[in-house]
Amino acid sequence: MVLPLVCMSVIKRSVSLDDSVAERVEAAADEDGVSFSSWLSSAAEDTLLLREGLRGIREWEADAGELSAEERAAGEALLDRLLGDVSAKSA
Numbered sequence: 001m002v003l004p005l006v007c008m009s010v011i012k013r014s015v016s017l018d019d020s021v022a023e024r025v026e027a028a029a030d031e032d033g034v035s036f037s038s039w040l041s042s043a044a045e046d047t048l049l050l051r052e053g054l055r056g057i058r059e060w061e062a063d064a065g066e067l068s069a070e071e072r073a074a075g076e077a078l079l080d081r082l083l084g085d086v087s088a089k090s091a
Contacts (some may be wrong), residue, residue, distance in 0.1 A: 015040075023038055025040060
């Protein structure tokens with residue numbers, strides 16, 4: 001089976017990081033077997049998705065009312081399960 005070649009547009013940026021953050025990113029990238037830039041890009045994507053999700057919750061709550069404690073607990077449990085599944089697969 002031949003997989004299609006995926007071309008992704010990349011923009012090169014120069015960023016400044018605290019020394020301790022850069023060291024931890026380097027270690028995490030090495031552990032994950034990816035480049036420093038790739039690890040940062042992935043972390044930024046994760047953060048953006050989280051922000052978009054939180055924005056979506058706020059918008060939904062503005063229309064439907066605030067989530068109850070039970071609904072929040074159910075959402076947290078689902079998130080833990082889904083993230084646990086991802087962690088287990090990547091381990």
